[in-house]
Structure formats: structure tokens, C-alpha cells
Amino acid sequence: MSKIPVIEMFGPTIQGEGAVIGVKTMFVRTYGCDYRCGWCDSAFTWDGTAKNKVRMMEAEEIINELLALAGDNFDCVTISGGNPALIGEGMGTFINLLHERGIIAAIETQGSKWQDWFNDVDVLTISPKPPSSGMTTNWEMLDNIMSKMEKLGRSTHSLKVVVFDDKDFDYAKNVHQRYPNVQLFLQPGNDDVTEEGNISARLLGRLEWLFNKVIVDSDMNKVRVLPQLHALIWHNKRGK
Numbered sequence: 001m002s003k004i005p006v007i008e009m010f011g012p013t014i015q016g017e018g019a020v021i022g023v024k025t026m027f028v029r030t031y032g033c034d035y036r037c038g039w040c041d042s043a044f045t046w047d048g049t050a051k052n053k054v055r056m057m058e059a060e061e062i063i064n065e066l067l068a069l070a071g072d073n074f075d076c077v078t079i080s081g082g083n084p085a086l087i088g089e090g091m092g093t094f095i096n097l098l099h100e101r102g103i104i105a106a107i108e109t110q111g112s113k114w115q116d117w118f119n120d121v122d123v124l125t126i127s128p129k130p131p132s133s134g135m136t137t138n139w140e141m142l143d144n145i146m147s148k149m150e151k152l153g154r155s156t157h158s159l160k161v162v163v164f165d166d167k168d169f170d171y172a173k174n175v176h177q178r179y180p181n182v183q184l185f186l187q188p189g190n191d192d193v194t195e196e197g198n199i200s201a202r203l204l205g206r207l208e209w210l211f212n213k214v215i216v217d218s219d220m221n222k223v224r225v226l227p228q229l230h231a232l233i234w235h236n237k238r239g240k
């Protein structure tokens, strides 16, 4: 059996981003990332500061813990990280167990790695990283992932790009031109993930800036611009 490194589980909460924004969901956050985005809002999943909280868990144990947390008060589990795509067959087993219980599986990943269990995911969010992150996109890998997902013919996948500045917006445009048939979500960046208290006004300011970028750009007629809804409500609080 291959175990899964879990750093936190929480919920039920409301999915705050992307294609299924607004849906009630549990979260399972895996430990470890192959990226180090300068503005990562979940850096504790890879920077070592919370390493002592990691538990190596069997798929079955994770389900049992979710059920203990929430009973039958959910039918969606979102697996985020870190990068859940670093995990092999254990994650496939976990997704199968969710399906056996009629629970859907949503994944958040950056598109730097493929796993065969992507084929079984109900909602796959691929979030390639713009220049402000400090990361470099492996376009060959991303092309590969996008073409495998397209071949599935179920359009369970979408793209989500976080935008902090004009260069990121150009990057998002590039992504949209490269994969014109895949729904692209734009999300404004939260440029201070440690600020305490109410950050809604700051985030809404960034959302308005992004709205205005999209409004005047005829290459962006088909994108959708969304906030991080949970951050508007719960700010930088962890486990929400």
C-alpha cells in the first residue's frame, strides 16, 4: 500500500476558487511541492515549518478521518497541497474509495507532473504559474497533460492563472491562446498572505484591477474572472 503525506484536513467549507466555486467540500492537503512560488499562500506545505504535522496515511484512514470530521455532510473532497501530483498510486486508491461512496474528487495542481489517476478525477484544476511566482513553466509537460485530458473527452479539467501584474496577465493570455478550448479562470493574487485581520478591501481592489484588464482586452472574451471567495470571507485564516 502506498501512503499519502497529509499535512491538514478540514471542512466542510466552501470551495473558494475556480470551476466549482461555491460548492461545499472537504479539503485534504498533501505535503511537498516541486515548486517554490514566491507568493505561495500554503508555503507550510513545503518550507519545512510544519514538517512535524505531516502524517503518512493510507487512503482508507483519510476517508475515515473525513467521515469522523463531517459525517455525511459533504459529497465533494478537494485535494490540494503542495502538489498532489507528486503522489502515485495511493492517490488513485483514495479517489476510487471516494467514488465507491458517491463522493466526487477535485484536484488542485500546477501542471508540472502527470499521474494516471488524473483520468479518474471529477474536477481537475491546472494552475500554471506566471512570472511573478519566480517559477518557469515546462510547456512540454503542460502540453502533454492538456492533450491527455482532452483525449478523455469528458472536459473535467480547467485552467486557472493567478495574476499579480501586467506580465502575469500577458502570461495568462499566452496560456489562453495555447489552449483556447479549455475554460480559463483568472484569479487576482493575494500579495500579503501573512496580514492579519480583514483583507477584503485590498483583495477587492485587486479584483477590480483584473476586471478592468479583461474588460478592455478582446483576446480575453471567454475567460472568467473570480476572487478567492474564501479569502474575502475568512481572510488569511488557515483551514478555511
Ligand SMILES: C[S@@+](CC[C@H](N)C(=O)[O-])C[C@H]1O[C@@H](n2cnc3c(N)ncnc32)[C@H](O)[C@@H]1O
Binding pocket: 033, 039, 040, 041, 042, 080, 081, 082, 083, 084, 108, 109, 110, 126, 127, 160, 162, 187, 188, 189, 190, 191, 193, 228
Ligand atoms: C496553494 S496551491 C496548491 C495546489 C498547487 N500546488 C497549485 O499551485 O495549483 C492552490 C491554489 O492557490 C493559488 N495561490 C497560491 N498562493 C496564492 C496567492 N498568494 N494569491 C492567489 N492565489 C494563490 C495557486 O495558484 C493555486 O491555484
Ligand SMILES: Nc1nc2[nH]cc(C(=O)O)c2c(=O)[nH]1
Binding pocket: 013, 014, 015, 016, 017, 042, 080, 081, 108, 230, 240
Ligand atoms: N475554501 C477554500 N477554497 C480553496 N480553493 C483552493 C484552495 C487551495 O488552497 O488549494 C482553497 C482553500 O484553501 N480554501
Ligand code: SF4
Binding pocket: 033, 034, 035, 036, 037, 040, 041, 042, 043, 045, 081, 082, 083, 110, 129
Ligand atoms: S505550486 Fe502551489 S503549493 Fe507549490 S509553491 Fe506554488 S502555489 Fe504553492
Ligand SMILES: [Mg+2]
Binding pocket: 041, 042
Ligand atoms: Mg488556499
